[in-house]
Amino acid sequence: MSAAPGWNSELECRLIEARNSFIARHPQSCELHDQARTVMPSGNTRSVLYYQPFPIAMDRGEGSTLWDIDGHEFVDLCGEYTAGLFGHSDLRIRAAVQEAMARGMNLAAVGRAECELAKLICARFPSIELVRFTNSGTEANLMALTAARVHTCRDKILAFRGGYHGGVLLFTPHGPSAVTVPFPFVLADYNDPDAAAAVIEQNRHGLAAVIVEPMLGSGGCIPGKIGFLKALRKATSEVGALLIFDEVMTSRMSEGGLQTRLGIVPDLTTLGKYMAGGMSFGAFGGRADVMSLFEGRLPHAGTFNNNALSMAAGRVALGEIFTQDAAEELYERGERLRASLNGRLMKLGVAMHFNGMGSLATAHFRVPVCRPYMPTAREDRLRELFFLDMVQAGFYLARRGMIALSLPVRQSDLDRFVDAVGGFADTHQCLLGPVDTVA
Ligand code: PLP
Numbered sequence: 001m002s003a004a005p006g007w008n009s010e011l012e013c014r015l016i017e018a019r020n021s022f023i024a025r026h027p028q029s030c031e032l033h034d035q036a037r038t039v040m041p042s043g044n045t046r047s048v049l050y051y052q053p054f055p056i057a058m059d060r061g062e063g064s065t066l067w068d069i070d071g072h073e074f075v076d077l078c079g080e081y082t083a084g085l086f087g088h089s090d091l092r093i094r095a096a097v098q099e100a101m102a103r104g105m106n107l108a109a110v111g112r113a114e115c116e117l118a119k120l121i122c123a124r125f126p127s128i129e130l131v132r133f134t135n136s137g138t139e140a141n142l143m144a145l146t147a148a149r150v151h152t153c154r155d156k157i158l159a160f161r162g163g164y165h166g167g168v169l170l171f172t173p174h175g176p177s178a179v180t181v182p183f184p185f186v187l188a189d190y191n192d193p194d195a196a197a198a199v200i201e202q203n204r205h206g207l208a209a210v211i212v213e214p215m216l217g218s219g220g221c222i223p224g225k226i227g228f229l230k231a232l233r234k235a236t237s238e239v240g241a242l243l244i245f246d247e248v249m250t251s252r253m254s255e256g257g258l259q260t261r262l263g264i265v266p267d268l269t270t271l272g273k274y275m276a277g278g279m280s281f282g283a284f285g286g287r288a289d290v291m292s293l294f295e296g297r298l299p300h301a302g303t304f305n306n307n308a309l310s311m312a313a314g315r316v317a318l319g320e321i322f323t324q325d326a327a328e329e330l331y332e333r334g335e336r337l338r339a340s341l342n343g344r345l346m347k348l349g350v351a352m353h354f355n356g357m358g359s360l361a362t363a364h365f366r367v368p369v370c371r372p373y374m375p376t377a378r379e380d381r382l383r384e385l386f387f388l389d390m391v392q393a394g395f396y397l398a399r400r401g402m403i404a405l406s407l408p409v410r411q412s413d414l415d416r417f418v419d420a421v422g423g424f425a426d427t428h429q430c431l432l433g434p435v436d437t438v439a
Contacts, residue, residue: 011381011431018388019053025392028069029057048081048218051399052384056391061088064409066396074396075413079404082217082249082360085274085322085330087408092320093277093313100312113311120318121275121283124256127245127265131285132294133305137248137272138166140282141211143300144268145183148209148242150298151290156203157183158210158241160190162219162372165211165246165270173372190216191224191370193231200232204239209268214258217249219372220364221356221402226262233264242290248272248282253331253358255324274322277313280304326407334359334405337414344422350432352382352425363401363421367435382431386424393420 023030033054036043044050059069064087066074079085086093100113114133121131134140145157163171170177175187186203188196190212200207210232216222236243245266250258252274259266268286275281285291294300304310338361341354354361355369365375365382375383387399395417397403405414425432 008378011378011385014428014431015381015385015388018385018392021392022388023053025072026054026056026068026070030054032057032069048398051387056396063087063089064406064413072394074391074394075409075417076406077395077397077403077409077417079406080278081273081398081402082252082404083273083278084404084406085252086277086317087406088278090277090321090408092316096277096312096316097279097309100308103308105308107308110306111308111311113308113315114306117276117311117314117318120315121271121285124318125247125251125259125269125271125285126256127259127267127269127287128285129288130291131283132291132300133310134272134282134284134302135280135304135307136166136282137246137270138168138282139302140248140270140272140284141165141169141244141246142181144244144270144284144286145209145211147284147290147293147298148244148268150293152208152241154206154208154241155184156186156206157208158186158188158196158199158203160196160212160216161187162190162216162222163211163213163246164216164218165213165248169211173374190219190222190372191228193225193228196228197231197235200235200239200241207236207239207241209242209244210236211244211246213246213248213250214262214264215250215253215357215360216372217360218400218402220369221354221360221362222369222372223355223357225370229262229264233266236267242267242286244268244270244286246270249360250357251275252322252327252360255322255327258357275314275318276310277317277321279307279310279313281310281314321407330405330407331358333411333414334361337361337405337418340418341421344418345425346435348422348425348429349435350425350429351435352432359405361403365432382428385428385431389424389427390420393423395420 033043042050057069059067064076066076118131122128162173168181188199214224243266247257251271254260271283338354345352353364353367365379383401
């Protein structure tokens with residue numbers, strides 16, 4: 001079956017209407033974008049934040065509320081693409097940052113907060129015996145891959161189509177992007193244990209590492225099946241390659257990351273996003289015999305690796321705020337939210353579904369989804385319409401339809417979001433098509 005005849009022109013009409021309303025409601029953002037384009041290609045410096053007709057410019061945030069420069073208020077469900085776990089104004093994080101600033105920035109020295117943050121991370125993550133800090137998740141992955149290649153004296157890396165490991169480690173459903181660093185990658189399909197095991201076996205003498213997100217984050221919040229992840233653990237151990245879990249997004253799934261929830265221990269783990277309370281951050285860690293490469297054999301530089309603000313904020317964020325109980329509670333809240341959203345959509349019988357786990361979810365316009373895919377033109381338009389409708393209703397989410405809950409988000413706002421999504425599906429039922437629609 002397909003969506004109702006004439007969906008194409010009807011979808012176009014509704015999209016034009018939604019875009020026009022967006023433009024009319026955001027004159028200041030539009031003007032800022034025009035200015036920004038004169039000095040930055042596309043008017044921005046972070047591609048994910050750009051969308052048509054122009055991106056909303058935010059002015060400020062408090063708790064889980066955002067205000068744009070046009071004066072609109074939003075419930076923040078974007079959660080800074082998972083880095084905003086603590087919201088925008090947690091007093092304990094602010095105090096830690098202010099205290100660190102008062103002690104002087106850029107001391108060019110090791111310090112207490114750095115050591116304490118490292119201890120917290122090693123105590124929480126089963127796979128991490130030793131850890132080092134970076135400025136971003138991208139750098140953490142570059143360092144982990146390099147460590148694996150030096151440790152194994154091998155070259156190749158298995159990555160998965162649709163995986164994202166940073167600005168220069170990006171894999172579309174078709175393969176590496178033009179900006180991906182030229183490591184000798186071999187690729188396999190996500191959630192296909194047999195294919196992955198076969199590729200690992202074929203490359204058994206040259207394979208240094210397998211890098212995988214235990215749930216694809218930007219690839220659509222697609223959880224890795226337990227059989228798939230276990231197969232990777234088994235096959236890498238058999239051929240002597242290292243298994244790297246990229247937990248930059250998924251580390252929020254429990255106190256000790258998604259690896260703790262799954263009961264799978266990788267050789268190396270990479271972290272980032274929320275862990276320094278919203279300051280820039282990355283970390284890579286794992287087996288002591290691999291990490292001890294950095295005891296003299298391999299250099300690891302970075303002016304801001306242990307910057308005072310990130311270290312101080314991280315110590316409070318992990319040590320005092322995102323405790324085991326807080327992590328469990330957030331996970332359960334997210335599970336309940338997704339069940340409510342999907343319950344609403346199922347009742348309407350439309351081909352729309354929220355994939356994900358815990359506090360992370362992404363809207364898809366096909367059901368079911370267990371592998372990354374290239375969206376059709378129709379799905380792209382539906383996604384845009386969904387984003388514009390949610391913005392109009394006062395909910396800010398990632399343009400690709402991803403939501404990341406923050407600790408301060410109010411239950412009443414989540415209930416209103418479920419109603420807004422239900423309203424969207426009801427209004428556009430004929431465009432979404434029935435649940436058995438093949439996109
Ligand atoms: N790995 C994953 C799974 C991510 O989702 C991201 C960012 O979204 C990164 C790595 C890169 O982190 P950063 O943006 O801090 O470089």
